[in-house]
Amino acid sequence: QWIYRWRNPRCNGVLPPGSMGFPIIGESMQFFSSQPLDGVPSFIQKRVERYGSLFRTSVVGQPMVVSTDAEINHYIFQQEGKLFQCWYTESARQITGKQGIMVQSGVMHKYLRNLALSLIGPEKLKDGRLLHEMNEITRNHLHMWNGCGGEVEVKEAIATMVFQLAAKVLLCCTGEMALKLRRDYKDFFNGLISFPFNIPGTTFHSALKGRRNALKVIKDTFNKRRSTKKSHDQEADFLDCLLEELDKKETPLTEDIALDLVFLLLFAAFETSSSAITLALKFLNHHPEALKELREEHERILSNRQNQEMGLTWREYKSMTFTHMVINETVRLGNIVPGIFRKVMQDVKIKGYTIPAGWTLMVCPPFIHLDSDKYEDPFEFNPWRWKGQDLHTGSKKFMAFGGGSRLCAGADFAKLQMAIFLHHLVTNYRWKVVKEGNIIRQPGLKFEKGFHIRIWDNGMDEATDIIA
Numbered sequence: 001q002w003i004y005r006w007r008n009p010r011c012n013g014v015l016p017p018g019s020m021g022f023p024i025i026g027e028s029m030q031f032f033s034s035q036p037l038d039g040v041p042s043f044i045q046k047r048v049e050r051y052g053s054l055f056r057t058s059v060v061g062q063p064m065v066v067s068t069d070a071e072i073n074h075y076i077f078q079q080e081g082k083l084f085q086c087w088y089t090e091s092a093r094q095i096t097g098k099q100g101i102m103v104q105s106g107v108m109h110k111y112l113r114n115l116a117l118s119l120i121g122p123e124k125l126k127d128g129r130l131l132h133e134m135n136e137i138t139r140n141h142l143h144m145w146n147g148c149g150g151e152v153e154v155k156e157a158i159a160t161m162v163f164q165l166a167a168k169v170l171l172c173c174t175g176e177m178a179l180k181l182r183r184d185y186k187d188f189f190n191g192l193i194s195f196p197f198n199i200p201g202t203t204f205h206s207a208l209k210g211r212r213n214a215l216k217v218i219k220d221t222f223n224k225r226r227s228t229k230k231s232h233d234q235e236a237d238f239l240d241c242l243l244e245e246l247d248k249k250e251t252p253l254t255e256d257i258a259l260d261l262v263f264l265l266l267f268a269a270f271e272t273s274s275s276a277i278t279l280a281l282k283f284l285n286h287h288p289e290a291l292k293e294l295r296e297e298h299e300r301i302l303s304n305r306q307n308q309e310m311g312l313t314w315r316e317y318k319s320m321t322f323t324h325m326v327i328n329e330t331v332r333l334g335n336i337v338p339g340i341f342r343k344v345m346q347d348v349k350i351k352g353y354t355i356p357a358g359w360t361l362m363v364c365p366p367f368i369h370l371d372s373d374k375y376e377d378p379f380e381f382n383p384w385r386w387k388g389q390d391l392h393t394g395s396k397k398f399m400a401f402g403g404g405s406r407l408c409a410g411a412d413f414a415k416l417q418m419a420i421f422l423h424h425l426v427t428n429y430r431w432k433v434v435k436e437g438n439i440i441r442q443p444g445l446k447f448e449k450g451f452h453i454r455i456w457d458n459g460m461d462e463a464t465d466i467i468a
């Protein structure tokens with residue numbers, strides 16, 4: 001009876017076709033099986049061929065409906081907070097925080113989103129201070145890579161660089177302390193969608209342990225800042241703003257919510273951007289004509305710059321049309337976020353099927369981004385396909401940064417960081433790939449054996465087989 005119920009869940013209508021797999025584990029094994037980077041995950045592809053663009057399954061103990069239909073995905077984004085609510089998995093809730101921005105809805109979500117945007121949104125990025133920090137940290141790291149023999153594993157090195165930036169901006173946390181905090185963020189990405197069994201040896205256990213340690217560091221930083229008075233001529237940073245907000249009488253913010261917000265922002269910042277920049281280098285390495293056009297764009301910016309000592313400005317960033325085409329193409333092909341998850345709040349009818357309240361809905365960006373009806377030669381890295389298109393907003397066929405009221409709050413931060421990195425790399429250095437491990441999806445990206453490059457100063461003759 002129990003197995004029958006598992007396979008045929010109750011529903012006040014007709015469930016989308018599909019299979020619930022084995023009791024408890026469902027189809028998790030197939031969902032997590034390794035896939036090459038350049039292909040639609042076979043878990044999705046096979047089921048779409050068999051059942052169509054809306055199918056049911058069960059992953060990590062949750063009954064789930066997967067949508068690969070652009071119109072339905074758009075509808076799901078528009079109904080955020082009404083029919084659907086942001087909800088990843090129980091594991092994600094515990095790892096990112098039971099009161100974090102990812103699980104809040106309605107007014108509280110809007111409040112936290114605005115708080116986050118006040119730090120990392122376009123208005124803040126424009127004002128120059130953050131841009132200056134990004135310029136400096138990127139320049140220093142590239143200089144350091146060049147200095148230490150020139151060979152680096154890019155994914156980890158960039159993750160460290162972006163983490164340092166985020167830790168400095170969010171918490172004024174630098175040096176050893178930032179490095180320690182970075183180590184606590186191990187296994188997070190993989191833990192987000194996993195069985196929430198807190199058993200030693202599992203990714204979930206390791207992510208929860210890291211969360212506890214990281215929260216302690218963040219809390220200590222809060223307390224330390226509380227006990228030191230800021231002088232009047234010092235500009236208020238994010239931490240000051242949070243503490244001021246906490247001290248207000250009628251604030252919905254509590255210390256636990258503030259800690260969860262900082263914790264999530266740190267994680268969101270470094271994990272995604274480091275994958276995107278590494279992928280951009282990989283794609284550019286295989287497409288010298290794109291690298292050439294990118295370099296020309298950045299050299300033009302340099303030659304038009306009045307003060308050569310200045311770092312990149314917001315205006316210059318906005319003028320980089322080809323760079324934005326490269327960024328969009330990288331995130332389209334990379335599909336750094338392989339699934340966007342929502343909880344169904346009440347029974348919903350879609351395409352004649354009923355999705356029961358309490359189920360999870362997964363929007364599947366890779367299927368849309370790699371669909372040959374939407375993109376010609378979808379597996380080809382072709383930045384020029386973005387020519388003449390709006391490069392700054394999402395659409396029904398481009399949802400790398402999500403959509404609707406949950407559109408990525410750090411999209412501009414990530415794109416600016418990518419643009420600054422590419423700017424300094426192509427104008428000051430030459431580079432070549434020395435070891436390229438496999439990049440697979442599980443379904444999140446995994447950089448097996450890393451992506452190693454050697455860099456050297458522009459103008460120096462380092463190797464005969466220079467790729468650019």
Ligand code: HEM
Binds near residue numbers: 269407408
């Ligand atoms: C290439 C890099 C990035 C990609 C592809 C990406 C992708 C996404 C996606 C798809 C969502 C929507 C999730 C949903 O609807 O459930 C999202 C949300 C979010 N992202 Fe990003 N992201 C990136 C970088 C960043 C960075 C650098 C930050 C912070 C500094 C950040 C902060 C956030 C936050 C706070 C949310 C939640 C927004 C909300 O719920 O209102 N992201 N991101």
